[in-house]
Amino acid sequence: MVIENAKYNKNKVDEICSVQATIDGITMSVPLDTANSDYAEILRQVEAGDITIAAAD
Amino acid sequence: MSKAAELAKAGETLTNQPSGRKNLVTNGAMQVAQRSTSETGKGADQGYFTVDRMLYFENGTTDVRFTQSQATDVPTGEGFATSLKFDCTTADASLASDNQLVIKHRIEGQDIQQLKWGTSNAEKVTLCFWIKSTKTGTFIIELSRESRKISQAYTVSSSDTWEKKTLTFDGDTGGSVVTNDSANRLEINIYMGVGTNYSSGTLDTAWTGGTNANRAVGQVNAFDSTSNNILFTGIQLEIGSQATNFEHRSFGEELALCQRYFYQDVKGVTQEISVGWYYTSSAISWIVNFPVPMRASPTMAYSGPTDGFTIYRDGAADNFTALTIENVNYQYTRASCFNNNQVSGTAGQAGIVRATNAACLVSFSADL
Numbered sequence: 001m002v003i004e005n006a007k008y009n010k011n012k013v014d015e016i017c018s019v020q021a022t023i024d025g026i027t028m029s030v031p032l033d034t035a036n037s038d039y040a041e042i043l044r045q046v047e048a049g050d051i052t053i054a055a056a057d
Numbered sequence: 058m059s060k061a062a063e064l065a066k067a068g069e070t071l072t073n074q075p076s077g078r079k080n081l082v083t084n085g086a087m088q089v090a091q092r093s094t095s096e097t098g099k100g101a102d103q104g105y106f107t108v109d110r111m112l113y114f115e116n117g118t119t120d121v122r123f124t125q126s127q128a129t130d131v132p133t134g135e136g137f138a139t140s141l142k143f144d145c146t147t148a149d150a151s152l153a154s155d156n157q158l159v160i161k162h163r164i165e166g167q168d169i170q171q172l173k174w175g176t177s178n179a180e181k182v183t184l185c186f187w188i189k190s191t192k193t194g195t196f197i198i199e200l201s202r203e204s205r206k207i208s209q210a211y212t213v214s215s216s217d218t219w220e221k222k223t224l225t226f227d228g229d230t231g232g233s234v235v236t237n238d239s240a241n242r243l244e245i246n247i248y249m250g251v252g253t254n255y256s257s258g259t260l261d262t263a264w265t266g267g268t269n270a271n272r273a274v275g276q277v278n279a280f281d282s283t284s285n286n287i288l289f290t291g292i293q294l295e296i297g298s299q300a301t302n303f304e305h306r307s308f309g310e311e312l313a314l315c316q317r318y319f320y321q322d323v324k325g326v327t328q329e330i331s332v333g334w335y336y337t338s339s340a341i342s343w344i345v346n347f348p349v350p351m352r353a354s355p356t357m358a359y360s361g362p363t364d365g366f367t368i369y370r371d372g373a374a375d376n377f378t379a380l381t382i383e384n385v386n387y388q389y390t391r392a393s394c395f396n397n398n399q400v401s402g403t404a405g406q407a408g409i410v411r412a413t414n415a416a417c418l419v420s421f422s423a424d425l
């Protein structure tokens with residue numbers, strides 16, 4: 001799974017709510033749920049040092 | 058078979074005949090293809106491309122490319138209307154040692170508790186399916202649960218001919234009891250090609266810790282020629298040692314089962330997403346209701362051109378490009394979404410959120 005441009009999203013009350021990323025070429029908005037296989041893979045690649053998640057604007 | 062053996066077999070059939078729902082496989086007849094019915098040039102990465110719940114898994118790098126489709130080529134007179142087809146468009150006759158080219162079907166732990174695996178009462182399971190392959194010879198099916206695996210070989214005898222295969226696997230009395238949760242606890246691995254890392258040993262036909270070299274010994278390479286096609290349908294995994302008739306389900310029922318894992322919400326122009334509202338003058342929110350509870354909080358995937366989405370409100374139309382998921386309720390039946398930097402309106406106004414370009418796609422995925 002190729003994950004690019006990962007960046008946290010903040011909601012209307014300024015809380016981090018999800019991760020925006022391009023995964024295998026498709027733009028995705030990934031909730032912060034470890035049961036979600038995309039989020040689990042993002043965390044795995046972060047842990048492995050392959051990607052970083054940019055801070056939210 | 059002696060009369061006594063026949064009676065014993067019949068008794069076993071009656072005892073173990075599954076009642077109610079028996080097929081542990083979702084979309085085994087390849088009826089549902091929410092994402093697409095045909096995708097070309099696939100093979101560079103793994104993924105769900107066409108038929109729901111059938112993951113193309115690839116390990117290592119390979120030159121293999123294929124068109125994957127939901128085909129209408131089916132075994133005659135068996136009641137199937139669709140199949141999953143791989144049409145090889147770029148061959149790789151020398152797979153790398155680490156290659157695995159596999160269809161994976163993943164099943165949640167809470168759906169296989171009745172197998173009693175990890176206990177002394179572990180039940181056998183029987184896998185039945187139809188295959189049509191240009192390539193003949195030995196193929197491998199593997200059941201995999203966490204670190205434990207078991208494999209069986211079968212033979213495709215005739216090129217480009219539908220053949221029905223039935224394989225019974227012992228229950229797994231070893232390992233840990235299957236966790237009763239919504240995670241991936243059982244994989245049916247349907248091999249189509251494999252490198253030597255997975256085929257250089259002796260096939261493990263009993264449950265083991267899973268030595269890689271023993272997992273797919275003898276597997277032919279179904280992608281060694283651009284003349285090759287390989288098709289599957291009628292995949293059924295049921296408890297017991299007897300193969301029974303395929304459990305045909307209605308399309309609506311199968312679709313709902315698939316939507317636990319993937320929901321194609323929008324595909325094309327003038328398709329409603331939801332009612333939305335301006336939280337501030339530069340931020341809109343909307344709620345998406347899922348047709349069935351999803352397995353977990355889903356990923357929202359979207360695509361479309363710049364300004365491909367629109368909120369219509371108070372006689373005006375504000376376009377935007379990006380969609381963001383915010384919260385999902387605990388039953389995974391609805392999600393809030395928003396855009397907070399590409400719209401301009403009046404706080405408090407409501408409107409309808411719509412896909413306004415033919416290239417727009419929005420989907421929600423909680424697949425395994």
